[in-house]
Each structure stands twice: as structure tokens, then as C-alpha cells.
Amino acid sequence: MQAATFLAYLAAAALFIVGIRRLRRPETARSGNTIAATGMAIALVATLFVIEFRGLLLIGAAALIGAVVGAVSAQKVKMTAMPQMVAAYNGVGGGAAALIALSEFYHLQTTGEQDLIASVTVPLTILIGSVSFAGSAIAFLKLQEVAFTGSVSFPLQQVVNALLFLGILLLAANAVLGGEIIPSLPPVASVVAVLAASLVLGVLVVIPIGGADMPIVISLLNAFTGLAAAASGFVLNNYILIIGGTIVGASGTILTRLMSSALGRPFGKIIFAGIAASGTGK
Template sequence: MTQLVAVLYIVAFALFIYGLMGLTGPRTAVRGNWIAAVGMGIAVIATLLTPGMGNWLLIVLGVAIGALVGVPSARKVKMTAMPQMVALFNGVGGGAVALIAWVEFRSTDAYAHEPLYVAIASLFAALIGSISFWGSIIAFGKLQEVITGRPVTLGKLQQPVNALLLLIALACAVIILVGGDAQILVIGLLLAAAILGVTSVLPIGGADMPVVISLLNACTGLSAAAMGLALSNTALIVAGMIVGASGSILTNLMAKAMNRSIPAIVAGGFGGGTAVASGSGSGEVRPVRSTSAADTAIQMAYASKVVVVPGYGMAVAQAQHTVREMAKLLESKGIEVAYAIHPVAGRMPGHMNVLLAEADVPYEQLKEMDEINSEFAQTDVALVIGANDVINPAAETDPGSPIYGMPILKVNDSRSVIVLKRSMSSGFAGIDNDLFYDAKTSMLFGDAKSSVGEIVEELKAL
């Protein structure tokens, strides 16, 4: 049986890696997910076949409860709510690891007869898993807007309080390692880590939530790998390291896309506030130029090239299918259409790619920032649908702006810019956008789906 379990684990790991390779492109992503899911199923079966696994009734009951909660939630969630679901599911993983570590402490009499590495790995998993769970809950609350997206800080006490909480958790772990066996020690560790998770994420504004989710995902993976080491469970080790490594790489890439360091993001205090001017702060009320769906349709109908710049506003309005219909009409008139994708557009990496793929937008038309920026100078109309911070020229022109240095989509190089927004409200960064006041920019106010639908009808009439 032990040899069978080992063979099943090897098969599962191969499917994990092969499935992950499929996620590199939209055409193979669904297949990749299914392959990885089959691998996880095999890993679960192998774990259940391990000799001395335990009470099967409780295991089946737990699986049933999880399926009853998870499957309907995943099926009903809207694409706009996917980031917070990812945060929630990720947090549940960290919480599970923390609880397993607690059970391991109790079942081994505080690691009385266990090797030192088992105790260290288990306590590390408890610490990181608890931080990940409670931090993910706060991230979920911010994204779901049940908690304010603004930074909530303790001011100058923020970092000392976080440091004190970490020291308390580490002190509990050290006492356990040198022979302490009181339950209060592991409870104290979990509680200090829980508060640290909350106080670490609360000061981080809405603009940085996508990076925070990715970072917490990496933490959950590392805690799972550590718990796998403590339990001698190969599946946990491999799967946890894959999640930890991929989450770390993604976090680094997203931080670079925002031109911010990970420590600066974790320090918090940026994004999610009331809009502030990105310029001199004189308080001057600047005029904007409004347009209509009819004028927008005419302008695009006489263009040679149109670039669509999607953002979170398109996701909220679920306008991707209407946008695709508009693009088909433009293409039927011989107009070239492309889509400009910023790495952090929306609320999670790949958010726009998934939405547009759902609407059957050809993958070849989805162009990453580095590729499309050189084409804006030859673009007649840049149609911005709900994007904000990722097109703000202050990132290049205003050294005093909080987003200065962040790579942006250079839509201001286009001959004409049309922005679809509900209002003049700011983006996640909480700063005003100078592009909206540019002489070449026109604002089409309203719900994105309704506005694009009106443009479609006008195009059909031309």
C-alpha cells in the first residue's frame, strides 16, 4: 500500500505541473485546470489510502460539507467578484493549515517525541497559516466593500505593534521548542499571528489589494509545504511549494508593474482614499469635454485603427460581450481593432484576459502593455472602458504623484481618446487623472454596458 501511495503521488505531481503549463494561454487554460484537478483528486485518494489515516466518517463528512459550500459558491460567483473569492478560498487554505498544526501539537504532546525539524515546520506553518487566513479575510472584506478600501492604520504605532505581535508569536514558538507543553502557548501563537494578519492588511489600500492577494497566496503555499514536511506528506510539500513559488513570482511581477517594492506595499497607507489632485493641488476646477454615443460611433467609423482599453469598470458592467459585438461591427467596416491589457488592470492578474476570452475575443487581439504602447501613436481612437490609474499620465509627468514611475498604457499618444465612466471618481489609487482633462479626451458618462450598447446601435445605423 505504501508503494501504491508513492506511485499515485508521483502521477499527481506530474499532472500538477502539466496542468500548470496549460495555464500559460487561454486556449489551453481550461484543459490545464481539469488536468490539475484530476491530479489533486489522485493526491487526495492517495492520502486516504495511507495506512492509519484515521476516522473515515469524519473525513467523508468534511469533504461533503466542503463540496456543498464550495461548488455552489464557485458556480454562482460573478467574474467581478472572482478576486474576493480567490482571497477567501486562499484564506481557508491557510486557516486549515493552522488548525492542522494545532492538532499536531496536541496529538504529539507538544512534539515530545518528534524530531526538532517537525516541531519547527509545524510551528512555522501555524504562524504563516494564521496570518494568511486572517489577512485574506480582511482582503476579502476590502474587495467586497464590507470594509473600507482606505488604509486603516495606527499611525506611528503601526510598525511597532506589528513587530510586537511577531515577537509574541515567535516567543511562544521558542518556548514550545525548548520544552513548553501548555496549550496556551500554541493558542497564543495562533492568536498573535491572527491579529498580525489583520493589522498587516488593514493599512493597505485598495490599489494594492491584487498584490496582497498574491502575496497571501504565496504564504498559504509555504505554510502548506511546511506542514507537509512536518507530516511527511509529499503531496502537501510539492503542491505547497508550487503555490508558494508561483505566488512569489506573481507578486514580484505585479509589484514591478506598479513600480513599487513589496516592502512598500506591505507598509501600507496607499490607495483607496478620496480623490486628490495629482498636480499642484491648487484646487482649480478643470473642465471636461463630454460626448455622446452617436458622436463616438461616427468617430470610430471613420478611424483606421481603434484600441480598446478595458478596466474594472468593464468588469463591473459585464460589458465584455457588448464590446465584442462592437468590435465585430468595426472590423466589418475594415477597421483594425486591438485590446490593450495592463498587467494590473482590474482586481487580479489576468482579470481582463479572462473576461475578453469569455466573450470569444481572439487571443491575437489581446496585446500586453509593452507591445501595444508603441502602437498608440498610430491609433486613431483609444476607447477606454472603466480603466483609470493604468492610463494616468501623472505616472510619467508628475514626480509628486503617488503613482509616479508606474508603467502605464500610453493612450495619451493616440490621436483621440474616449473614456467611458460612470462619473469623474478616482481609481483605486485615489488620485485624479489628468488624461480626463486633456483636449483630445472626450468623456462618455454612464454604465459601460449601456454606453457600448448605444454605440453598437449607432454603428448599425451608419
């Protein structure tokens, strides 16, 4: 990477940090958000130089559609509906990380490059990103009161989740080892299966949690997406992804704890029990 783009990424990272710092006080919070957004703009422009403007037409088209949808939805959403909107934006971020890792896996397969670190971080990114995507989608539906309102559970839910998780690990190992564990399943099909199974896991983990606990769940999934972004930074050898993603991953985790203690809801209980139906209780 050229020095100029590296320095631009560094500046972006610094602006993220200053932005978050200013977000800790009500008086400076709004400017903090603007500063972080400026950092993002710098990172994106620098990336144009990293990719040497290849595929600019497609990138521009996709980004434009995304930006318009984002701006319109953010402007129109009611104040009371903001938590689920944050869940939606968080979910698509996780989805993006999973899809990027998927494409990068294909890229590594076709070029035949052997990269131990990428082969571990790719399935990890797909797992975390997909769980965040599906979990956020369920959180959105719950808060919007479209579906899964209250606590949805079924017998042996924990066992099913655990088995599903083991299955994902098996599929991921199969993908990394080039289809040695399940010979009928080639590596690329195997990572697609990891993605699909992780989506199901994301749904199953969030459906038993009641609507009142959703803000805490969204905060946790926010940290997840940060981690997924950081993991994809290891895959793509990109520092701003590692820095930005990790800061969100870490700050999101502690923020989740702060929120659950502020709301007086034990964190572990929410995530692991899921059985305690909280429904509409506040």
C-alpha cells in the same frame, strides 16, 4: 509509505506541473486547470489508502460540506467579485494548514515523541497559515466593501507589528522548549496563543493596504498558504504536501512580482509602507 501511494502522489505532482504549464497560454489554460484538478483527485484518493480508511465518516462529512459550499459559492459569485472569492478560498487553505499543525502539535505532545523538525515547522505552519487566513479575510472584506475600505492605519503601526511578531517568536520558542521560557504557559496553550497572535498580525498587516493593491496582496498570501502547506508536509512527512505547497509558494512569489510590475505598483512599497493610502486610485 507504500510504493503505490507514493507513485500516485508522484503522478499527482506531475499533473500539477503540467496543469500550471498549460495555464501559461490562453488557448490551453482551461485544460490546464482540469489537469491540475485531476492531479488533486488522484492525491486525495491515494490519501485514503495512506490513512487506511480510518475516520472515513467524519472526513467524508466535512469534505462534503466543504465541497458543496465551495461549488455553490464558486458558481454563484459574480465575475467582478472573483478576486475576493479567491481570497476567501486562499484564506481557508491557510486556516486549514494552521489547524492541522495545531492538532499535530497536540499529537506529538501526547505521544511524547521528540521530533526536532516537527517542533520547528509546527509553529512556522501556524504562523504563516494564520496570517494568510486573517489577511485573506481582511482582503475579502475590503474588496466586498464590507469593512476596512481604503487604508486603515494607526500611530506606531509598524512598531506594534514588530513587537507582535517578536511576541509570536517568544511564544513559539516557549512551545518548542516545553514551557521553559514562560513556566505558567504550557506548550499546547502556547501554540494556541501563537495562532491567536498570528491572526491579529494578519489583520494588522493587511488593513493599511488600499483596495487597489488587494490583488497583489492576495497573490502574496496565496504564496504564503502554499508555504504553510509545504511546512505542514514536513510535519506530517507527506511528499505531495511538500511538492504541491512549495510549487505554489515559489510560483506565487514570482507571480506577485509580475503582477505588481504589470500594475506599476512597487512591491516593497505595498507590503512594508502600507502608509501610502491608495484608496480607490488605479
